Amino acid sequence: VARFAVKPTSSILTERLSIDADGNNVSVRTRGRHDPCVGIRAVPVGEAMLACIIADHYLRDRGQTGRLD
Numbered sequence: 001v002a003r004f005a006v007k008p009t010s011s012i013l014t015e016r017l018s019i020d021a022d023g024n025n026v027s028v029r030t031r032g033r034h035d036p037c038v039g040i041r042a043v044p045v046g047e048a049m050l051a052c053i054i055a056d057h058y059l060r061d062r063g064q065t066g067r068l069d
Contacts, residue, residue: 002050009038011033011034013029013030014029015027
């Protein structure tokens with residue numbers, strides 16, 4: 001069993017340059033809190049990270065002990 005926590009991403013309040021639908025240059029500034037929900041994407045990312053960690057530890061153990069199980 002493994003548990004992991006995800007810190008929510010924060011809104012970037014710095015003014016950014018962008019373009020509008022007509023191709024004109026505009027500046028965009030976020031006002032308020034508009035945090036996206038990353039919980040849906042966090043599960044497969046966490047599973048992939050855990051698989052990499054388990055594979056890494058398996059290879060380290062195999063390199064140290066010389067077992068070919």
